[in-house]
Amino acid sequence: MQRMIDGGAGAIVTKSIGMQPRDGYANPTVLELEYGLLNAMGLPNPGIDQYGEEIKKLQKSTTPIIGSIYAADAEEFVALAMKMEQYGAAGVELNVSCPHAKRYGLEVGCDTTLLQAIVSSVKQQVHIPVFVKVSPNVVNIVEIAQAAEKGNADAIVAINTVKGMIIDLETAHPILANRTGGYSGKAIKPIGVRCVYDIAQNVNIPVIGVGGVTTGEDAIEYFLAGASAVQIGSAVYYRGPDVFKHVCKEINSWMDTHGYKKIVELVGAAYQ
Amino acid sequence: MNIPTITTLLSSTTETADIKTITFRYPGTVVPGQFFMIWIPGVDEIPMSVSKITKDVKGITFRKIGDATHALYYLSPGSKIGLRGPYGNGFTLTGKHLLFVGGGTGVATLAPAVEHARKRKLKSTVIIGFKTKNELFFEDHLRQCGATVLVSTDDGSQGYKGFASDLAKDVLKKENIDAVYTCGPEPMMKTLLSCCRTIPFQASLDRYMKCSIGICGQCCVGNGLRVCLDGPIFDGKTLQKVEDFGVYRRDAAGRKIPF
Numbered sequence: 001m002q003r004m005i006d007g008g009a010g011a012i013v014t015k016s017i018g019m020q021p022r023d024g025y026a027n028p029t030v031l032e033l034e035y036g037l038l039n040a041m042g043l044p045n046p047g048i049d050q051y052g053e054e055i056k057k058l059q060k061s062t063t064p065i066i067g068s069i070y071a072a073d074a075e076e077f078v079a080l081a082m083k084m085e086q087y088g089a090a091g092v093e094l095n096v097s098c099p100h101a102k103r104y105g106l107e108v109g110c111d112t113t114l115l116q117a118i119v120s121s122v123k124q125q126v127h128i129p130v131f132v133k134v135s136p137n138v139v140n141i142v143e144i145a146q147a148a149e150k151g152n153a154d155a156i157v158a159i160n161t162v163k164g165m166i167i168d169l170e171t172a173h174p175i176l177a178n179r180t181g182g183y184s185g186k187a188i189k190p191i192g193v194r195c196v197y198d199i200a201q202n203v204n205i206p207v208i209g210v211g212g213v214t215t216g217e218d219a220i221e222y223f224l225a226g227a228s229a230v231q232i233g234s235a236v237y238y239r240g241p242d243v244f245k246h247v248c249k250e251i252n253s254w255m256d257t258h259g260y261k262k263i264v265e266l267v268g269a270a271y272q
Numbered sequence: 273m274n275i276p277t278i279t280t281l282l283s284s285t286t287e288t289a290d291i292k293t294i295t296f297r298y299p300g301t302v303v304p305g306q307f308f309m310i311w312i313p314g315v316d317e318i319p320m321s322v323s324k325i326t327k328d329v330k331g332i333t334f335r336k337i338g339d340a341t342h343a344l345y346y347l348s349p350g351s352k353i354g355l356r357g358p359y360g361n362g363f364t365l366t367g368k369h370l371l372f373v374g375g376g377t378g379v380a381t382l383a384p385a386v387e388h389a390r391k392r393k394l395k396s397t398v399i400i401g402f403k404t405k406n407e408l409f410f411e412d413h414l415r416q417c418g419a420t421v422l423v424s425t426d427d428g429s430q431g432y433k434g435f436a437s438d439l440a441k442d443v444l445k446k447e448n449i450d451a452v453y454t455c456g457p458e459p460m461m462k463t464l465l466s467c468c469r470t471i472p473f474q475a476s477l478d479r480y481m482k483c484s485i486g487i488c489g490q491c492c493v494g495n496g497l498r499v500c501l502d503g504p505i506f507d508g509k510t511l512q513k514v515e516d517f518g519v520y521r522r523d524a525a526g527r528k529i530p531f
Contacts, residue, residue: 003496027317030483032274
């Protein structure tokens with residue numbers, strides 16, 4: 001995380017942390033395909049109790065840390081969020097969209113009633129902002145985002161990875177040990193942009209765009225679709241940990257040449 | 273693209289009761305110290321430093337220790353495995369008289385570097401340390417590479433009795449060594465580093481790896497150094513600042529495990 005801060009990130013979202021330590025899946029866990037990364041890490045994490053020291057190590061930095069958390073029910077989400085707040089996290093992001101972890105993630109994020117109840121419980125117990133990261137692997141992503149808004153979420157993060165698979169021809173084995181995984185990177189940018197575009201017009205809270213942001217122009221496109229900020233993951237692979245500096249510079253120079261002064265002028269400009 | 277390519281196992285050679293070397297066709301360039309990800313479909317995929325480098329054939333040497341190495345151990349020539357890589361940075365040889373210090377299976381990682389030193393007509397002294405003489409391997413192979421080979425065993429069953437790092441201290445005192453290269457148990461490498469204040473030093477680190485391409489963060493040490501991409505070879509100057517070095521590693525869940 002320190003390396004990403006040094007690379008110019010404006011804030012850091014942690015890997016998703018749960019109640020208990022979790023090994024994640026066997027390898028292969030991450031593959032680079034033609035147009036993106038396919039992963040099934042399986043939510044590996046040392047558990048919330050041990051994660052405190054990892055966050056505390058970063059407290060010298062002024063960069064906000066957003067604690068990503070996953071759980072199967074409201075009670076656990078609340079416990080995790082409270083721990084994150086106690087550790088000094090600037091916000092929490094509820095991962096209700098992991099496409100490949102049984103009982104967690106997407107299985108929570110598909111149920112609008114359950115999701116609203118979870119967000120609402122977390123909001124009642126913590127004072128820091130609560131973001132909800134939603135999945136594109138649903139019939140109606142807007143409905144899910146609206147459920148989170150009804151639960152008083154402070155922002156929607158869209159999108160998590162798109163479910164995918166790759167099979168080796170010679171052995172007929174799916175290559176990921178978990179067989180299926182989540183696709184990220186350039187390939188999913190149009191999917192993310194569409195989701196942000198649809199969500200942002202139907203909720204009254206900020207939307208954070210994520211999915212394939214690799215250059216400043218990708219970020220601009222998400223702003224135009226209605227995102228107020230963007231997250232970057234896979235592009236750390238394509239452009240290294242300094243990707244954050246590069247993207248910020250590219251956003252600035254694009255705005256300069258196109259006569260924009262503030263990002264807010266761009267947000268949702270595509271609705272015209 | 274970074275996905276495994278299926279290749280055929282060419283040979284499987286027994287080195288000790290639980291250590292084997294396997295070879296496969298790979299015509300590309302590999303630098304000593306780099307590693308491949310070896311995929312055993314349906315089992316796991318593991319990082320393995322290259323232990324044999326020829327023009328068209330490369331090899332790895334491993335101890336039967338987990339599911340994946342167990343499966344590899346019993347694969348016969350002709351079996352299919354998946355391969356991706358080579359990954360990582362590899363050793364950089366500098367100076368005229370090099371000291372290589374290997375502990376256990378770490379010896380296998382150093383072997384191609386010793387061969388490379390011979391090609392460049394550099395003088396090599398190689399210390400190989402094992403718990404006991406039954407675990408000894410590659411001794412003859414390293415001698416054939418023209419190196420002076422010194423053996424240490426913890427129990428004294430062969431060669432010097434004690435740790436390879438203690439034997440290395442003696443060599444460093446007696447010989448004029450220009451650079452030190454090591455791979456083995458981290459406490460051993462850390463001790464060695466403390467004896468190499470002004471001598472250039474490179475160590476190959478072993479960490480639990482997942483993605484192998486620098487994106488998942490599993491193998492990070494220090495302030496975000498990725499063993500898979502920024503390493504696995506790190507120099508002494510860098511390692512002085514890595515708090516984890518010789519102190520702890522992380523398990524699959526990211527928990528700290530003391531050495």
